Amino acid sequence: MMDFTEDQLQRYSRHIILPEVGGKGQAKIAGAKVFIVGAGGLGCPVGYYLTAAGVGTIALVDNDVVEMSNLQRQIAHSVNTLGMPKVESAKRTFEALNPDVRVIAMQRRLSKDDILDLIRDYDVVVDGSDNFPTRYLVNDACVMAGKPLVSGAILRFEGQVTTIVPHDGPCYRCLFEEPPPAGLVPSCQEAGVLGVLPGVIGALQATEVLKLILGKGELLKGELLIYSALKTEFRKVKVPRNPSCPLCGEHRTITELVDYNEGYCAMP
Amino acid sequence: MEETAADKRINIKGLVCPYTFVKAKLAMESLEVGQVLEILLDSEEASRNIPRSMEDHGQKMLKNEKINDTDWVLVVRKERE
């Protein structure tokens, strides 16, 4: 049993009184280590809520610096952190919210050469990346390492969330075997996004992470949740495992990580 | 009401909701199923809310008694984790 300080008792009281959480669940949250890819539209709300929830260790990976055009949706950053690496800006915000949480800021790109080492010590990976090369790299690494992955994506008024539990449900390649050609991905001019949309999707991702940590509830495993902000509508699409998935199927053809070429527009 | 020797006693006088229940729940979590917790409190609101919450969580209230002008004693048996 975790010994809570008086501050912690007060901070986490609304968790502790939930039957599904309790002191034991809160101790699990405190002991959890979550790896967040991207400190942008999705990474900000995911990290913010997981920090508030008291997740013990949060790693943030992102190579970008804060720009004015980010502030319409990337809620961990501010005019005071313009020009600062996003991971550093977010770390300051999260540490101000909850000093219990250890935030590890990594300003860098993920590559096939280091991602497996970087995620090794973490319990859950969250994908809030803004491009297909990273999305596939993170998916492949999580399947190879057997790490649960909570994946989110946003565009214009629509967002998607799914939770990938390797070899127990489909992976991202079961849905889409290969990344789309760069030319088919919307260009920067086309790729607008409603600022609150990543808040909705990121909060759903953070919820999945907490359920994974607590071992409670039903995960979005084998299901893609699609949210339409314009219609105010949630749809769940069942996604079966693909027996011929090149990554997690019966005859695996992808046995090494791949770095796909860049050339995609960065958005969230 | 049956008299049962408590395995653990807590005094949460001076606390208000929700900390009354937070303390009571944490004390319950530290017990084994079948063990008994005795709670001394002085919040009239908590004397109504704690028993209800404990029963919502599947625990068994054995006693809820006002013992003087200001204080209540609750006795709860742990029925489940």
Ligand SMILES: [Zn+2]
């Ligand atoms: Zn697959």
